[in-house]
Amino acid sequence: MPDARAAILDRIRASLSADPSAPPAPPADYAAIPRSYIRAGRLTPEARLDLFLDRLRDYDTHVVETNADSLRQTIAVILQEHNQKKVIAADSLPPELLPRDFAFIPEHAVGLDDLNACDGVVTVCAVAIAFTGSIVLTHGPGEGARRLTLVPDRHLCVVRAEQVVETVPEAFDRLLPHATHPLTFISGPSATADIEMTRIRGVHGPRFLDVVLVR
Amino acid sequence: MTIRVSEAEHAQSFQKAALPLLEDAQLRKNVRHATDVIQSKRGIVVGGTPDWQDLRTAGSAIKAHTLRYLDQYLLQFEKACTAAGGQVHWAGDADDANRIIVGLVQQYGGTEVIKIKTMTSEEIGLNEALDHAGIRAHETDLAEVIVQLGGDKSSHIVAPAVHKNRSQVRQIFRERMNLPDLGDDPEELTAAARHYLREKFLRVKVGVSGANFLVAETGSVCIVESEGNGRMCLTLPNVLISIAGIEKIIPRFEDMEVFLQLLPRSATGERMNPYNSLWTGVRNGDGPQHFHVVLLDNGRTGILADPESRQTLQCIRCGACLNTCPVYRQTGGHAYGSSYSGPIGAIVTPQLLQMRQAQSLPFASTLCGACYEVCPVKINIPEVLIHLRGRVVREQKSALDPEALAMKTAAAIFTSRTRFEAAQRLGRIAQWPMVSHGWMRNLPGLLGNWTRVRDLRELPKQTFREWWKARAKTGSMPGPSTPLRAARKLAQDVNDHA
Known part of the structure; x- marks a missing residue:
């Protein structure tokens, strides 16, 4: 509707023209926005990871710490503990992550209905934020398409220590090169408080989130 | 242009609509409980954010900046979104937007849509417009499901079903989902909604969403949510239509770092809500392959034109002002007669x-100011309320209206020190028939509206200034000055002024 477009832009310009305080170009004015909020974290690497784990647990995430050597074994134990049989591995997941004696279903082989019938999914992430207990997916290699970490009931995400930043602005610095990718910030399993403000874990997204931190 | 905001044009006045709600004890209890819980959670997470005030300042400044260059940023968004495979539509009013969206759903052969909660679609009455065209809209946010299946109306910007308790929700689900044995445990009720909607998520091919933020630089859209119903609607359908008010725009990707810290803490009292989705146009092989954004004016450019109330457009719809408002907490949202309730709705x-x-x-x-205190983008709601009251009075009242005359007289008195002091002295004489034991309980005429609900202290025998002056002269406590002379002086002064 080209008429509506022109009419709206005209109305905006007419509304703003009465305002003499606005200089003609936005970039200079944009630079003047006060940004005194905390950008860089102040914690030691160890304290940062501890904060991350603490914040994950606070929002009902199941957390396991491991190291690079025992990563495979750790994942195998988690899958076994929760009786996971049909588990999908995100495409291009680093092979050193996956337990050898477990038959993962490759992501590219499943349709939407298969996805709905699976028990869980294994992915990596791009960045994690300690202060808010969040993992961020840019849906690149090993992170799966968006629906992969949405439809199955259990999501296991492997986070490497060097991926964990302390603050939200630090995370955005790292995400900038991926700004036009689809991005998903995940903080705990899906939840609602719509009935009497009682927090219920697991509505439509995965009801269970496992984070394996490799430190 | 036909601007509509849900059914607000036909709604009763707030004062009339509030009366029956105030007598609904269950509703008041439900609203009180919900707002108490959110407020206390908000208090904890805001307290744990040392740079909260800096974030508020930045958020407010980013929004104010964007509004000053709104036309440029909208065009930048349109260009970037289009380059990424999206299609941008412009809607002047509610009917425009409904026509565009209904047309798109029909173009793709859709007979049903799945919706993530969008305030804007409630504003324009999208569900009714879809229904008229024979298209069924399924709300998927738990609270919106409760409202839609109950044939009810939303009463809160963030938690539309705060006015319902668990047993009322159970009743709705039992009848409408055909689950006669359903219990009233929130976990069981939530599981029922999960089951009810899963089939729709997997089947319906058109999704409709709102937008929390539009990023001008990249053409990206952001949705902030908790349940995952949003991700379902944004990812599984083949077609996605997002509707957004033109004020939802922010300049750059990194500005999200401010709003993603402000919004969850203010809205639900969480450090971060479970899911934030950002996407840019269409991504091959991942998510909807057809993406449309509808940019809505519907009266927003009119708000932009008033410099004193332009800040209204900074709102990020967090609902914090509702939870803290002593009026909203008594009446709930329905008294406001609009999808936007509470102080921001007002x-x-x-x-x-x-x-x-x-x-x-x-x-x-x-006008207690609690809403301004909690607003994450520092909208001075009391200031705007007073400004709007002035506009209503100027447009509504004739110059001969007794209240307008009284106010004019009061203005004459309050702008002059001599007249004010004379009025104080006159008041002391005029009050005597109405004072009993130091209190006035029954004032005549218009003033009776005040004493109908509260008593008024009698005026003191002497003002502080009088006492101070007399003390300086005599060094002791003086008596009151001559009241008759004061009365004459005041009458003359008011006359001169008018």
């Missing part, structure tokens, strides 16, 4: 309607 709704309807809403406030 300034958004009448302004969108160009101050022609919903004129009672700016008066639905005690």
Whole structure:
């Protein structure tokens, strides 16, 4: 509707023209926005990871710490503990992550209905934020398409220590090169408080989130 | 142009609509409980954010900046979104937007849509427009499901079903989902909704969403949510239509770092809500392959034109002002007669309607200022309320209205020190027939509206200034001055002024 477009832009310009305080170009004015909020974290690497784990647990995430050597074994134990049989591995997941004696279903082989019938999914992430207990997916290699970490009931995400930043602005610095990718910030399993403000874990997204931190 | 805001143009005045709600003890209990819980959670997470005030300052400044260059940023968004495979539509009013969206759903052969909660679609009455065209809209946010299946109306910007308790929800689900044995445990009720909606998520091919933020630089859209119903609607359908008010724009990707810290803490009292989705146009092989954004004016450019209330458009719809408002906490959201309730609703709704309807809403406030304190983008709601009250009075009242005359006289008195002091002295004489034991309980005429609900202290025998002056002269406590002379002086002064 080209008429509506022109009419709206005209109305905006007419509304703003009465305002003499606005200089003609936005970039200079944009630079003047006060940004005194905390950008860089102040914690030691160890304290940062501890904060991350603490914040994950606070929002009902199941957390396991491991190291690079025992990563495979750790994942195998988690899958076994929760009786996971049909588990999908995100495409291009680093092979050193996956337990050898477990038959993962490759992501590219499943349709939407298969996805709905699976028990869980294994992915990596791009960045994690300690202060808010969040993992961020840019849906690149090993992170799966968006629906992969949405439809199955259990999501296991492997986070490497060097991926964990302390603050939200630090995370955005790292995400900038991926700004036009689809991005998903995940903080705990899906939840609602719509009935009497009682927090219920697991509505439509995965009801269970496992984070394996490799430190 | 036909600007509509849900059904606000036909709504009763706030003062009338509030009366029956105040007598609904269950509703008041439900609203009180919900707002108490959110407020206390918000208090904890805001307290744990040392740079909260810096974030508020930045958020407010980013929004104010964007509004000053709104046309440029909208065009930048349109260009970037289009380059990424999206299609941008412009809607001047509610009917425009409904026509565009209905047309798109029909173009793709859709007979049903799945919706993630969008305030804007409630504003324009999208579900009714879809229904008219034979298209069934399924709400998927738990609270919206409760409202839709119950044939009810939303009463809160963030938690639309705060006015219902668990047993009321159970009743709705039992009847409408055909689950006669359903219990009233929130976990069981939530599981019922999960089951009810899963089939729709997997089947329906058109999704409709709102937008929390539009990023001008990249053409990206952001949705902030908790349940995952949003991700379902944004990812599984083949077609996605997002509707957004033109004020939802922010300049750059990194500005999200401010709003993603402000919004969850203010809205639900969480450090971060479970899911935030950002996407840019269409991504091959991942998510909808057809993406449309509808940019909605519907009265927003009118708000932009008033420099004193332009800040209204900074709102990020967190609902914190509702939870803290002593008026909202008593009445709940339905008294506001609009999808936008509470303090922000009291300034958004009448302004969108160009101050022609919903004129009672700016008066639905005690002006206590709690809303301004909690606002994550520092909208000075009390200031805007007072400004709008002035606009209502100027447009509504004739110059001969007794209240207008009284106010004019009061203005004459309060702007001059001599007249004010004379009025104080006159008041002391005029009050005597109405004072009993130091109190006035029954004032005549218009003033009776005040004493109908509260008593008034009698005026003191002497003001501080009088006492101070007399003390300086005599060094002791003097008596009152001559009241008759004061009365004459005041009458003459007011005359001169008028």
